[in-house]
Amino acid sequence: MPKVAVLGAGAWGTALAKVLADKQNPTLVWSHRPELADQINTERVNARYLPSARLPEGLRATHDMQEALHGAELVVVVVPSHAMREVIAQARPYIPGSALLCSATKGIENDSLMLMSEVLVDELGKAVEPRLTYLSGPSFAKEVAAGQPTAVVVAGTSSPETLAVQRMFATERLRVYSSEDVVGVExxxxxxxxxxIAAGAVDGLGFGHNARAGVITRGLAEIARLAMTRGASPLTVAGLSGMGDLVLTCTGELSRNRTVGYEMGRGRTLEDVLSHLGHVAEGVKTAKSAYDLGSKLGVDMPITCEVYKVLYEKKAPLQAVTDLMNRELRRE
Structure with missing residues (x-):
């Protein structure tokens, strides 16, 4: 079976590594924390990030990047978006020339305003682009690791490579669709x-289902506007990586980003919430890059704008909701 390297030993990286190892693929997980790698190998569980999942014997962990990538036929990158460039630069000398690569990281890089696909091409070169794929969709790590039915999508610019990655991840409990719309999926x-974060905030403020539904729907409109400005298909935004993931993340209690918004809606500071979260909430950093990107491209993104102001300008969540509701009336 193909050898797999998973770069990133957080909850999502561990869950995907478990899926691949359960299919009898020899799987090696790279962790930037040597003590976490040792603990995974010794106790067969990732106690810090995914304590609910017993890990199969075919899954091992290492802190050595060269060891992780040696002979890998599939490289899955699952690191926080702000660490993507640094980790890929470290991995670049050791990635086998024929290996397929799949990013399961979601975010927009601050400063450069690049999607993860653009960061990877920037670091690895244009020639590697046909071997790059991107996995997204509504998928909590805990549920995937537990074998609960889940549907995701893998996008890539080259059909043979995308279909190969699709088959490698697919199981009787993980249904994987394919797409050519990398920009839309990302x-x-x-x-x-x-x-x-916005949906969590309205829940934390004590508002009802109407408010949450409004945030989800108008949030989807913002996603569509930005994606289509970058050349994406609106049908992609209506699919698993758009509407599907949006509904899950805005409503699920396992959502770290919803939790950040919820607790801030209840009056806690961002610093206090993040200090107790224990995991990365990608939306906090992405709010800044999305705000900057929308401003740069002239895309109307009022919810994103208000989330940015709450997170980075200490605007009160209630005032943000009030300002959104009292914007100038317009056509849908």
């Missing part, structure tokens, strides 16, 4: 985290 995966 934009939906990144921006849904920002909208989830």
């Amino acid at each position: 934009t939906g995966g990144a921006l849904k985290n920002v909208v989830a």
Whole structure:
């Protein structure tokens, strides 16, 4: 069976590594924390990030990047978006020349305003682009690791490579669709985290289902506007990586981004929430890059704008909701 390297030992990286190892693929997970790699190998569980999942014997962990990538036929990158460039630069000398690569990271890089696909091409070169794919969709790590039915999508610019990655991930409990719309899949995966912070905030403020539905729907409109400006298909935004992931992240209690918004809606500061979260909430950093990107491209993104102001300008969540509701009336 193909050898797999998973770069990133967080909850999502561990869950995907478990899926691949359960299919009898020799799987090696790279962790930037040597003590976490040792603990996974010794106890057969990722106690820090995914304590609910017993890990198969075919899955091992290492802190050595060269060891992780040696002979890998599939490289899955599952690191926080702000660490993507640094990790890929470290991995670049050791990635086998024929290996397929799949990014399961969702976000937009601050400063450069690049999607993860653009960061990877920037670091690895244009020639590797046909071997690059991107996995997204509504998928909590805990449920995937537990074998609960889940549907995701893998996007890539080259059909043979995309279909190969699709088959490698697919199981009787993980249904994997394919797509050629990399920009649409990545934009939906990144921006849904920002909208989830807004949805959590309205819940934390004590508002009802109407408010949450309004945030989800108008948030989807913002995702569509930005994605289509970048050349994506609106049908992609209506699919798993757009509407599907948006609904999950805005409503699910396992959502870290919704939790950030919820707790801030209840009056806690961002610093306090993040200090107790224990996991990365991608929407916090993506809110800044999405705000900057929307401003740069002239895309109307009022929810994203208000989330940015709450997170980075200390605007009160209630005032943000009030300002959104009292914007100038317009056509849908």
